[in-house]
Amino acid sequence: MRNKVSVSILSADMTRLAEVIRGLENAGADMLHFDVMDGVFVDNISFGAPLLDAANKCTDMIMDVHLMIVNPYKYIEQFVNAGADIITFHIESESSTRETIDKIHSMGIKAGLSIRPNTPIDMLVPYLDTLDMVLIMSVEPGFGGQEFIEDSLQKVRELKQIIKNSGRQIDIQIDGGINASTAKLAVEAGVNVLVSGSYLFNSDNMWNAITELKNIK
Ligand code: DX5
Ligand code: ZN
Numbered sequence: 001m002r003n004k005v006s007v008s009i010l011s012a013d014m015t016r017l018a019e020v021i022r023g024l025e026n027a028g029a030d031m032l033h034f035d036v037m038d039g040v041f042v043d044n045i046s047f048g049a050p051l052l053d054a055a056n057k058c059t060d061m062i063m064d065v066h067l068m069i070v071n072p073y074k075y076i077e078q079f080v081n082a083g084a085d086i087i088t089f090h091i092e093s094e095s096s097t098r099e100t101i102d103k104i105h106s107m108g109i110k111a112g113l114s115i116r117p118n119t120p121i122d123m124l125v126p127y128l129d130t131l132d133m134v135l136i137m138s139v140e141p142g143f144g145g146q147e148f149i150e151d152s153l154q155k156v157r158e159l160k161q162i163i164k165n166s167g168r169q170i171d172i173q174i175d176g177g178i179n180a181s182t183a184k185l186a187v188e189a190g191v192n193v194l195v196s197g198s199y200l201f202n203s204d205n206m207w208n209a210i211t212e213l214k215n216i217k
C-alpha cells in the first residue's frame with residue numbers, strides 16, 4: 001500500500017488559504033495537517049479551531065489535527081465541531097491520556113497519540129489497544145523548517161515491531177523535516193503517513209513532490 005501524505009499548512013500562504021487547499025487537493029494530498037500551538041506546550045503560537053473550520057468549508061480532504069497544547073482534553077469538542085477527522089495530542093500534555101483518547105472516540109473520529117523526540121516508545125504501549133495512529137516527532141515540536149532528527153528512525157522501527165505483535169492496524173505518522181530523502185528512511189523504518197510542510201511548499205511542482213512521497217517504498 002502506498003504512503004499517505006498529510007500536508008502541514010503551517011508553511012502555507014494564509015492570505016490565500018482556499019486557493020492553496022484546492023491546489024493541494026489537485027496535487028493528490030491525502031490529508032491536511034493542522035499544527036495547533038498554544039505558546040505554552042511549545043514556544044510558538046499558531047492557530048486554532050476557527051482556521052480549521054474555514055479550511056474545512058473549502059474541501060472534503062481528511063482534516064488531520066496535531067494539538068501541541070497543554071490541555072488537549074478541554075478542546076476536543078471544539079476541534080471536532082470545526083471538522084477534525086483525526087485528532088492527535090501529546091502524551092507529554094497535562095490531560096489524562098486515556099480520557100482524552102476516549103473523548104476523541106466518543107465524538108466519532110480517530111485518535112492519535114504523539115511523542116516528542118526525547119520521549120521513549122514505552123510510554124505509548126499502554127494505549128495501543130485503542131489508538132488509530134501514533135505520531136513520532138522527528139523534530140522538537142514548535143516550528144516548521146527544522147532538520148530531521150535521525151534517532152527518530154529507531155523509535156519507528158521499535159514501534160512497528162510492537163504494533164505488528166499486537167495484531168492491530170495502527171498508522172505510524174512522522175512529522176518534522178520530511179523531504180524525499182528523509183521520507184525514504186522513514187518509510188523503510190515503518191512509517192505509512194508522512195507529514196510534510198516546508199519541503200512541499202518550497203517545491204517547484206507540488207504534484208510531483210507529493211506523488212514522489214506517496215510512492216516511496
Ligand atoms: C512542528 C510541526 C510540523 C511541522 C512540519 O511542530 O508539528 O508539522 O510544521 O513542518 P516541516 O515539514 O517544515 O518540518
Ligand atoms: Zn505537526
